[in-house]
């Protein structure tokens with residue numbers, strides 16, 4: 001029997017022979033391979049099978065006896081003396097390493113779900129079929145030809161300088177952000193920015209305030225860091241500060257996610273003063289501010305005053321395409337070095353080639369014209385969806401403010417959100433639920449309907465299915 005132990009023994013980390021044997025036996029017992037009352041091979045047999053000296057085996061058996069794992073009965077042999085609860089034994093035997101408390105916090109968030117697309121009505125997807133593929137391809141090959149091996153080595157953790165400059169120029173002109181290229185940190189995603197900020201600013205149990213309802217990606221990043229997340233209520237001017245102090249506050253001022261409410265100027269000024277007074281940081285997620293349809297979006301909160309305590313985030317996921325994996329964070333000059341060093345610990349830097357291509361795409365004016373085109377396209381799609389809801393779904397759905405964004409949030413006036421979502425999935429319709437975006441006990445039921453990636457025809461046909469579903473449901477519950 002002891003030959004079965006050979007592989008396990010050989011897998012033990014290097015160390016003294018006695019300690020390796022002890023570790024092997026502890027592992028076999030705790031993983032349920034050696035059960036309560038099981039008899040172990042004699043020390044002579046074990047020594048022969050594992051090519052150890054009998055003294056070593058005797059010493060290991062004696063140690064495990066003193067630890068309570070084994071019992072030695074004179075003249076009868078050595079037996080396992082503890083019973084490991086089944087749940088512990090089976091979870092340990094699935095080869096899953098025991099996670100740290102932080103690891104468990106990360107898992108408890110449930111992770112972030114990104115939408116498969118294009119698919120009615122997955123939220124947050126841009127239109128990829130209208131992307132200027134030809135220009136992108138041309139710029140890619142010219143960048144590779146021109147820069148060659150210059151973009152094949154390791155890069156700067158804070159980003160590729162020409163892209164930082166292009167982003168700073170774009171942000172100054174389009175979003176009123178006050179920054180130099182040196183303040184722009186290029187990252188993989190807004191999600192990475194949130195994770196990095198959580199890592200650097202939060203200790204366990206520190207307070208972070210988030211809008212309610214709010215973006216789950218932000219909540220997950222803060223919960224994963226062990227922070228205490230408190231929900232801020234909203235009114236028609238945006239998020240309302242709570243009493244007390246938060247180290248970080250997460251805000252979506254351009255249009256609140258997911259209700260679409262833009263933050264008023266008075267409320268913005270109030271937040272800036274609050275952050276200065278409290279010495280807290282405001283995280284401004286400017287995620288899809290470019291897509292405002294009825295008027296220009298208000299300039300970024302960050303640029304309203306100089307030296308503001310605002311860290312502004314933006315992402316190419318919505319403006320270009322999600323798999324590009326490029327986003328930015330504008331930080332005050334005194335934080336750049338520290339955040340760059342922290343980023344180098346996380347994953348080094350973002351890939352150089354896509355950064356160089358994106359910089360060129362922006363410098364040659366394609367980025368601005370792509371945004372213009374997408375704004376028009378999404379505007380007409382938003383109008384089509386609104387018209388469908390207002391004319392065909394009045395008894396059931398109430399659209400919320402729809403000034404911008406890639407999705408339209410609707411409240412469910414009658415009917416069960418979970419059941420209807422399940423029925424819709426059976427019909428091939430994805431309805432992202434509104435209620436999980438509330439962390440508190442009360443929540444509004446509804447859906448966040450992504451429209452940007454759907455043609456007007458696709459919107460109407462998805463609405464046909466939704467109307468059928470809602471009217472069928474109304475009949476069965478009458």
Ligand SMILES: Cc1ncc(COP(=O)(O)O)c(C=O)c1O
Pocket residue numbers: 123124188189190191192215217252257285287314315316317322326327
């Ligand atoms: C409010 C908000 N911020 C950020 C993102 C995603 O950005 P990224 O892909 O860069 O993590 C989303 C995606 O839906 C979002 O809704």
